[in-house]
Amino acid sequence: MTNVFEIAGRVSLFGFRAVTGTFRRPFEGGQLAWHLSEVGSKSLLLVIASGLALGAVMTLHTRSMLVMFGASLIIPTVQAFAFFLEIGPLVTALLVAGRVGSAIGAVLADMRATEQIDAIEALSIDSFKFLVVPRIIACTLALPLLTLFMDFSGLAGGFVSEFATSRLSLQLYLSRAFAEFQWANFWPPTLKTCVFGFTIGTVASFFGYTTNEGAQGVGKAATRSVVVSSLLIILLDVLLIKLIFFIFPESAL
Amino acid sequence: MTNGQPPVVAFDQVSKSFGAKQILSEVSWSIPEGEALCILGRSGTGKSVTLKLLMSLLKPEKGRIWIEQEDVTQLGCRELSRVRHKMGFLFQDAALFDSLTLYENLLLPLQRLTKKTREEIDFVIDRVLNQVGLGGDKAKMPSELSGGMRKRAGLARALVLEPKILLADEPSSGLDRITASEIDELLNRQKAERKTTLIVVTHDVHGTRRVADRVVVLDRGKVIAQGTVPEIEHHENEIARKLISE
Numbered sequence: 001m002t003n004v005f006e007i008a009g010r011v012s013l014f015g016f017r018a019v020t021g022t023f024r025r026p027f028e029g030g031q032l033a034w035h036l037s038e039v040g041s042k043s044l045l046l047v048i049a050s051g052l053a054l055g056a057v058m059t060l061h062t063r064s065m066l067v068m069f070g071a072s073l074i075i076p077t078v079q080a081f082a083f084f085l086e087i088g089p090l091v092t093a094l095l096v097a098g099r100v101g102s103a104i105g106a107v108l109a110d111m112r113a114t115e116q117i118d119a120i121e122a123l124s125i126d127s128f129k130f131l132v133v134p135r136i137i138a139c140t141l142a143l144p145l146l147t148l149f150m151d152f153s154g155l156a157g158g159f160v161s162e163f164a165t166s167r168l169s170l171q172l173y174l175s176r177a178f179a180e181f182q183w184a185n186f187w188p189p190t191l192k193t194c195v196f197g198f199t200i201g202t203v204a205s206f207f208g209y210t211t212n213e214g215a216q217g218v219g220k221a222a223t224r225s226v227v228v229s230s231l232l233i234i235l236l237d238v239l240l241i242k243l244i245f246f247i248f249p250e251s252a253l
Numbered sequence: 254m255t256n257g258q259p260p261v262v263a264f265d266q267v268s269k270s271f272g273a274k275q276i277l278s279e280v281s282w283s284i285p286e287g288e289a290l291c292i293l294g295r296s297g298t299g300k301s302v303t304l305k306l307l308m309s310l311l312k313p314e315k316g317r318i319w320i321e322q323e324d325v326t327q328l329g330c331r332e333l334s335r336v337r338h339k340m341g342f343l344f345q346d347a348a349l350f351d352s353l354t355l356y357e358n359l360l361l362p363l364q365r366l367t368k369k370t371r372e373e374i375d376f377v378i379d380r381v382l383n384q385v386g387l388g389g390d391k392a393k394m395p396s397e398l399s400g401g402m403r404k405r406a407g408l409a410r411a412l413v414l415e416p417k418i419l420l421a422d423e424p425s426s427g428l429d430r431i432t433a434s435e436i437d438e439l440l441n442r443q444k445a446e447r448k449t450t451l452i453v454v455t456h457d458v459h460g461t462r463r464v465a466d467r468v469v470v471l472d473r474g475k476v477i478a479q480g481t482v483p484e485i486e487h488h489e490n491e492i493a494r495k496l497i498s499e
Binding site for chain 1 (some may be wrong): 305308310330334335337338340341342344345346348349350351361362365366410414
């Protein structure tokens, strides 16, 4: 248990160091752009494909239930709320944790094992600012964008499924989907994914950057990055939903 | 040991441990400018740790480490960065950045740490790569290079900022004798042409004989002998004699 608290403390300090490092020169613009494109290119297809499939499956499940209660008209509304409020942010974060978090952990651990991080330091370059800070910022910025792709892919999947069953037009589907929608249902859940992104970047970078187990540490860092960041995302989700309801009471359905 | 010249690098009673394991215990040595010092010793005697301490990649528990009259153990980040500019480091496995081409590996320090124009940078990279015999390989990724080429590429990156002091960790490890002697030749040329001070950690007796002006022999974290190669050959300590014998 002490070990858990010790790691939690070290990860928190690591994240705090990254936050302060963000505002110190030199700003690693080139590295940030590179990592943003890396996070995007590694996750975008996965996110879209998952969104389409989830959207279709969810409509198939909810349809039978809602038809039973004579509420088939609200299928698009349920779909939109489900994706924008919860499924989009949570599933995107978990997918990115698996795809990008593991890669960050493995790459940094490999760089540590092969002395590349020492080589960066030996060249008078701050390895933390050069390697860690841009990765954390990239995850933080990319998550909300990827979440939007997941949300709209989910709606698209839902529409395809609904169209196949009831021939509902796209226009009608969209108007029903967003009829009850407010900005408070959109911004807070989407922006909470910045916290998820920061968590993924920080946890994965921490396990990769601080490993000292040589080649064996590479696999361990990748695994720990995924497990710990996924767990934290789910726990943070609970806390953030309570926070969102507190700040935006109108978003509580 | 410094022949009257002030030492450019000096270890003064340096101790370092990892947990309960004592790696270096009150180690002292020094080297004047433009000379080559080889640090010999069995595996696990703290040779590579010595280089990392010099580069301030590790901090000692006790003692002082002097680089050109500055105690690097007392320096802050900015001062440390200035001192590191004077040094180049050839890592044991070259430690090339594997996501960058050979050209980009050399470009990175030049772009970030100098105010050279792109033309000047390209000129320096071409010169250094030609110097190590990799002029035609600058577009290659590190994974496309052989062991000897990687060592030479690592040396090129260490030399690209024209360091006054070059640290080399096992420059001949994993190489055949011919390639190893080529690397030693490059180190000697660097010393002769640019008056670079060399500090080389090695197991290789042949390399030591080719490169060293002075030798420090470490065993169990302590200096058991230091002097020229002939002096070590006739040293009273048997381990030191064995390590230098062919």
